[in-house]
Amino acid sequence: MTDIIRMTAADLSTHLQSGEISAVDATQAHLDRIEAVDTDVHAFLAVSSDALDTARRIDERRAAGEKLGPLAGIPLAVKDVLVTTDMPSTSGSKILEGYMSPFDATVVRLSREAGLIPIGKTNMDEFAMGSSTEHSAYGPTRNPWDLDRIPGGSGGGSAAAVAAFEAPLALGSDTGGSIRQPAHVTGTVGVKPTYGAVSRYGAIALASSLDQVGPVTRTVLDAGLLHDVIAQHDPHDSTSLTDTWPSMAEAARSGARGDGLAGLKVGVVRELSGDGFQAGVQSRFEETVALLTAQGAEVIEVSAPHFEYAVAAYYLILPAEASSNLAKFDSVRFGMRVQPDGGGTVEQVMAATREAGFGPEVKRRIILGTYALSAGYYDAYYGSAQKVRTLIQRDFTAAFEQVDVLVTPSAPTTAFKFGEKLADPMAMYLNDITTIPANLAGIPGISVPIGLAPEDGLPVGIQVMAPQREDARLYRVGAAIEALLEQQWGHTLISKAPALGGK
Amino acid sequence: MAKDALMDYDKALELFEPVLGFEVHVELNTKTKMFSAAPNEFGSAPNTNVSPVCLGLPGSLPVVNEQAVRYAISLGLALGCSIAPSSRFARKNYFYPDLAKNYQISQYDEPIAFDGSVDVEMPDGRIVPISIERAHMEEDAGKLTHVGGSTGRIQGAEYSLVDYNRAGVPLVEIVTNIIYGAEADAPELAKAYVATIRDIVTSLGISDAKMERGNLRCDANISLRPRTAEGEPPAPLGTRTETKNVNSLRSVERAIRYEIQRQAAILADGGTITQETRHWHEDTGRTSAGRPKSDADDYRYFPEPDLLPVEPSLELIEELRSALPEPPAARRRRLKAEWGFTDLEFQDVVNGGLLVEITETVAAGASPAAARKWWTGEISRIANVQGAEASALVSPQNVAALAALVDAGTLTDKLARQVLEGVIAGEGTPQDVVDARGLAVVSDDGALIAAIDDALASQPDVLAKIRDGKVQAAGAVIGAVMKAMKGQADAARVRELVLERAQS
Amino acid sequence: MSEISEEQVAHLANLARIALTPEEISSLTTELDQIVDSIAKVQEVATPDVPATSHPVPLSNVFRPDVVGETLTIEQALQNAPEQADNRFKVSAILGEEQ
Structure with missing residues (x-):
């Protein structure tokens, strides 16, 4: 039998259901792995002290003959942006150090109800602002492929946790690529569902109209299994969709069997390739597209003329919404409180607290967002950005009239080194150029590993995008790509990741 | 607090034309709050009617109360407004500790109701139409208590305590267009306008409309503009002040009169009016300066991304329109006939703002004559002495019970007045007071x-x-x-x- | 194109209630200027005929019935409060006005 921690969630599920492995075994194995490697990786901000008890109860229920869901007994890493009642929720910020939520995020509640075992909270850029986890107030997470490099962001902790076999499954949140870009740089799978498919209730808001919670895993099927658990209508979130969804796990299984590639129309976005993309990223991407063609897919180049305005629009909409969403961190009801020297009025206490409690990137974006919304600038900036959003949606609509899915490299480069882009915020922002359009348009996107860049031996991912509500397409196409490549390689990509720490 | 110089009222009117505008906030009496399922209840223990949404806890999200939307549409229709086919919520961003999220969910450029008009009946029976700019939905803030210092006011307090029970209570804010031509009647018009809004929301049953509890709050904008000679163009509008904390019909009238006299004295003295919020003080009968309003106020409104547009169907609007109660002016004509009051008697009732009280007292079983006698007589007398609102002193049910005791011969008029005092003093229902004080007529x-x-x-x-x-x-x-x-x-x-x- | 001044950043910091240091104001002024330069391009295509999109998935009339649901216990409400007294959240004196 394979080592428990190296199993996919789907395999682990089979063993749990057959009784060969108990939930306690599975949980203990992952807790041991965290103990062994997380000093190096630093994927976790908190590890659950209840996990083993929870696992024991799952085992008891199974022993009592209760019919449990496919993921019952499987450990789950939870991005710290999601509030939990049993572990602190900080969103990577000092201002929320030790914060205990009186309620669980809806996705966490649904995961618990499905028998998943929240094992810990994962590191992230502060309030999900960043592409490297270097903006976490608790220190960066390291990429398991190269500990000197970033694991992506903002959800670097969740991606690194699954890449380092510290958890088979994780939850992330994606506002401009925070699930997909970390998947790209860590050789894992990440899905941003259609906006509204997964509840945002209990996700500490960054930009409400862009945020979406989704699965972070090592395989497309595992992502589908987790997606099926969390994509439920939630009356606590006004933007939650009431759709009945097909099973994403089924879509992944059908894709892995090779169904549906023949005749599939695949669009390559002219504006999201070529210049500005690392050579190895571009070549792996082109090889994968060629592989799809070889399987009978029809590849069409499509143009999205307004994508060049996407980053600009995003860096107006996000800071504007964030500046308002983060106003609640004021030292009155929860969180840090800093008294200015010699006391002060409540106004001064708030300002001192926010000065001390927020990191530089958060302050930068709050000030930028305040500017974009302020009197006299609204129309020029926020208003214009909302119009660009319309134009980008129109580009997608036009493209999806020609093709079934769109593909791009998931990010322009492989994992960069710590500090490389810290001094130049705009360079860091441009790293999200491939992922941002999907958030602006509310469409779903997946990142699937497609190999290592020859020049640096680091993972590369392909992004597949589908029209709103067509999440199942991502799983079919994503699983097909994954199966074809693994067949070609004779192994999974993640199995080539360097051994860490203890093992 | 230094005493403001005041100009004689008639003199002020000779020199200046008062220009008015009102923002009336109506707290809706829904069962739950505007954006969360926490109870909308007055008088609960601090911070017990709160959900994560009311406290703005991380991860919480608002969801619109359908009943509040229906109430807002009904109110808009009763104010003669058009109902927007699509309206949106917006965030009004400012920091204040009673505002849990440090933004208020309100409506900005797309209110649910706009362009209305409401007929206001003046004490002399004249009907003055007041033009309504808009009525929009929003949420109330929490309640601050200032501790330390001598006055219990914000000035000199050592610290403040926040109770978020009221945070998120649904409000409709009714904004008038600028009102010209009220002249010397400005204070009476203000009072009559607020009384009309109170009558409307009460007849709709959408608010408890108790001013003393803050269910109904009026912010009064007042400016003066100098009169110009015949044939000359009118002077530009003067700088306005916004008077808040006006918690009774009576103080609406007094506050407007005070501001006119205060502003006139400053202007006549060559001074300038500061654009600011003024706080009305019921005890001293004066206003004091609050925070200066300036262009620095930058609320950074933007569409609330957590909420979706409200798009009422024509069917819903027509359903609510057909369920509207009769307009207050028509209702008054009907009530006067039903009750058989003389012009003078009825005017007394209207001027006392007692229509609702008498309606409810009659509904509780009293004769119209008895209800009128008690409300315009003894209760109003005591209210005057105490400087309180008559409606705040005693419930219509208790007045009806008192009248019944007189009718039954259990009490004489004289005894009944003593019983009323007991009821007002909080000794319970009239029967409780009769029993406790042993006041009944000896009928043995x-x-x-x-x-x-x-x-x-x-x-x-x-x-x-x-x-x-x-x-x-x-x-x-x-x-x-x-x-x-x-x-x-x-x-x-x-x-x-x-x-x-x-x-x- | 230098559009943003230090005074402006100081004003924005005040609106956002962040007590930035003079050094932060200075460096943020430079950074914001660069960022705004590159994001101002949205104006090139945001013509009057283009409607604004504020929600990626168009929905409307999402309501909740007026039925009382769960509330927090007083312990839960206050469990994260930096300071409290009399079951209420305690804050320093407010010099300003009652809203």
Whole structure:
């Protein structure tokens, strides 16, 4: 039998259901792995002290003959942006150090109800602002492929946790690529569902109209299994969709069997390739597209003329919404409180607290967002950005009239080194150029590993995008790509990741 | 607080034209809050009617209360407004500790109702139409208590305590267009306008509309513009102040009058008016300066991304329109006829802002005459003395119960006034007060006869006079009996019994 | 193109209630200027005929019935409060006005 921690969630599920492995075994194995490697990786901000008890109860229920869901007994890493009642929720910020939520995020509640075992909270850029986890107030997470490099962001902790076999499954949140870009740089799978498919209730808001919670895993099927658990209508979130969804796990299984590639129309976005993309990223991407063609897919180049305005629009909409969403961190009801020297009025206490409690990137974006919304600038900036959003949606609509899915490299480069882009915020922002359009348009996107860049031996991912509500397409196409490549390689990509720490 | 210089009111009106505008906030009496399922309840223990949404806890999200939307549409229709086919919520961003998220969810450029008009009836019966710019939905803030310092006010307080029970209570804010031409009647018009809004929301049943509880709050904008000679163009509008904290109909009137006199004195003295919020102080009858309003106020409104547009169907709008109660002016005409009041009597009721109270008192079983007598008489007298709103003193149910006790002969008018005092003092229902204070009329003939016989026995000369047919002599005996009964007897019954016993 | 001044950043910091240091104001002024330069391009295509999109998935009339649901216990409400007294959240004196 394979080592428990190296199993996919789907395999682990089979063993749990057959009784060969108990939930306690599975949980203990992952807790041991965290103990062994997380000093190096630093994927976790908190590890659950209840996990083993929870696992024991799952085992008891199974022993009592209760019919449990496919993921019952499987450990789950939870991005710290999601509030939990049993572990602190900080969103990577000092201002929320030790914060205990009186309620669980809806996705966490649904995961618990499905028998998943929240094992810990994962590191992230502060309030999900960043592409490297270097903006976490608790220190960066390291990429398991190269500990000197970033694991992506903002959800670097969740991606690194699954890449380092510290958890088979994780939850992330994606506002401009925070699930997909970390998947790209860590050789894992990440899905941003259609906006509204997964509840945002209990996700500490960054930009409400862009945020979406989704699965972070090592395989497309595992992502589908987790997606099926969390994509439920939630009356606590006004933007939650009431759709009945097909099973994403089924879509992944059908894709892995090779169904549906023949005749599939695949669009390559002219504006999201070529210049500005690392050579190895571009070549792996082109090889994968060629592989799809070889399987009978029809590849069409499509143009999205307004994508060049996407980053600009995003860096107006996000800071504007964030500046308002983060106003609640004021030292009155929860969180840090800093008294200015010699006391002060409540106004001064708030300002001192926010000065001390927020990191530089958060302050930068709050000030930028305040500017974009302020009197006299609204129309020029926020208003214009909302119009660009319309134009980008129109580009997608036009493209999806020609093709079934769109593909791009998931990010322009492989994992960069710590500090490389810290001094130049705009360079860091441009790293999200491939992922941002999907958030602006509310469409779903997946990142699937497609190999290592020859020049640096680091993972590369392909992004597949589908029209709103067509999440199942991502799983079919994503699983097909994954199966074809693994067949070609004779192994999974993640199995080539360097051994860490203890093992 | 330095005393403001005030100009004589008539003199102020000679020199300046008052220009008005009102923002009335109506708290809706839904069961739950605007954006969360926490109870909308007055008077609960601090921070017990709160959900994660009310506290703005990380991860919480608002969801719109459907009933609040229906109420807002009904109110908009009652104000003669158009209902927007699509309206949106917006965030108004400013930091204040009673505002849990440090933004208020309100409506900005897309309110649910706009362009209305409401007829306001003045004390002399004139109808003045007031043009409504908009009515929009929003949420209330929490409640701050200032501790330390001498006044309990914000100035000089050592610290403040925040209770978020009120945070998120649904509000509709009604904004008028600028009102010209009110002239010397400005204070009366203001009062009559607020009374009209109160009547409308009460008849709709969408608000408890108790000003003393803050269910209905009026922010009054006032500016003065100098009069120009005939033929000359009018002077530009003056700088306005916004008077808040006006918690009764009476203080609406007083506050406007005060601001006119205060602003006139400053302007006549060559000074300038500061654009600012003024706080009305009921106790001193003055306003004081609050935070200056300036262009620095930058609320950074933007569409609330957590909420979706409200797009009421025409069917819903028509359903709500057909369920509207009759407009206040028509209702007043009907009530006057139903109650059979004279013009003068009815004007008294309207001017006292007592229509609702009398309607409810009649509904609770009292005769219109009795209801009017109590509300415009004794209750208004006490309200005046206490500087309070009559409606705040006693409930219509208790007034009806009091009238019933009089009708049943349990109380005389004089005793009933004592019982009313007890009710106002918080001793319970009229029956509770009667029981506790032992105030009922002695209707036990046995006890009366014993007292009469005693009195007659001790005044044999009087007895003789009565027997001689000098009936008026009975007065002395009646007086003695009433005294013995400590006033708790029906004098007419005593008289009957005295004459009866004297002949036996 | 230098559009953003230090005074402006200081004003924005005040609106956002962040007590930035003079050094932060200075460096943020430079950074914001660069960022705004590159994001101002949205104006090139945001013509009057283009409607604004504020929600990626168009929905409307999402309501909740007016039925009382769960509330927090007083312990839960106050469990994260930096300071409290009399079951209420305690804050320093407010010099300003009652809203």
